[in-house]
Amino acid sequence: MAGVVSLFILNRNGSLIYSLETQGSSQLSSNDKIRLSSTFHGISAIAAQISPVKRSGGPFSFLQTTGIRTLDADTFRLQCFHTATGVKIFCVMLPPYVDADILLRQVYSHYSDYVLKNPFYELDMPIRCEPFEKEVQRSLSEFQGR
């Protein structure tokens, strides 16, 4: 069954702090995951820099994200959710493509609930919180099941 095959979370500096892969994914080594996700952080930053369009003004324009939201290749799609704090949550999907925005926002919500509110979690460090991982797995299965 196609759909979301992997999920990554990057901290504000572009380093990988969480990754999840299902059986359908290409099973990258942990070095590759770290390297590729940081590459994505760089790509997204440059894409924002070469924009041909001025950012629309307005009272909350600083909250407008400028990074890559979707990336299409011939065999997969990457969809990324940029948070206002600079954290990136993105997933890799196989066809048929669906809009994974709901899933990415749910993961963000789990991140704020189970990671940021965890008193032992240091900001920007890799995530090792069991309740978070359980909830993400659950959200992912629910999302795939639709």
Place this chain on the structure above:
Amino acid sequence: AGVMVIDLERWRQRHASQLIAEWIAMNARRRLWLHGSQPPLLLLFHDEVVSLHWSWNVDGLGHRLNYPKNVQRAWIYNFYTFGRGRKLLCREEWNRTRACRDIAEESKYVSGLLITLKSFAQQLGPPRTQAFLAYSTPQYKLHSFETISGYRFVLTTDPSVPDQQECLREIYEIFVEHVIKNPLYQLGDELEHCPVFKTKLHSFLMTRPFFASPFQSVVA
């Protein structure tokens, strides 16, 4: 048939009304097409047509000031062609609201980005991934088409514009016709010896639905 501009002298010289009447009579005998006046016009003038700028087709002939804002905005920003070795061969721009301060720097960013995106896609995706196609940010969308010979054609547009691979493929065909087959053109040069390519490119893009208003034509 939208808005048409006709030179009546030439229309009469070519007996166009008669010929169209014949096509319509043929259609009455045996059904060739279903709807209206466009098909016989297309049959008669198929490739002798030049596109008008979208502003010819503004409803109300200008007396109304409340026409929709997106009529004024054509949703294409840039077109680039890169040759071997990341060399910028062609750069066109329209409707940019954020000016490019340094073209050489921008072309380095874009060509570098394309190479990185291709390698990124091939490593992150399933085993037989060949090419990166497009990315979107909330501000714009970038479409890329790479040929086997190493030429890259890039279009930046509004994020709502759908997939443009077909459009870029047709631009590549125009490129082969008017640049590669041009005896004055040396491979690797910028496109100064090929002004025909630029005019063909512009008129082709004006016919695309997102880059100009509804289709218009002029009898050549």
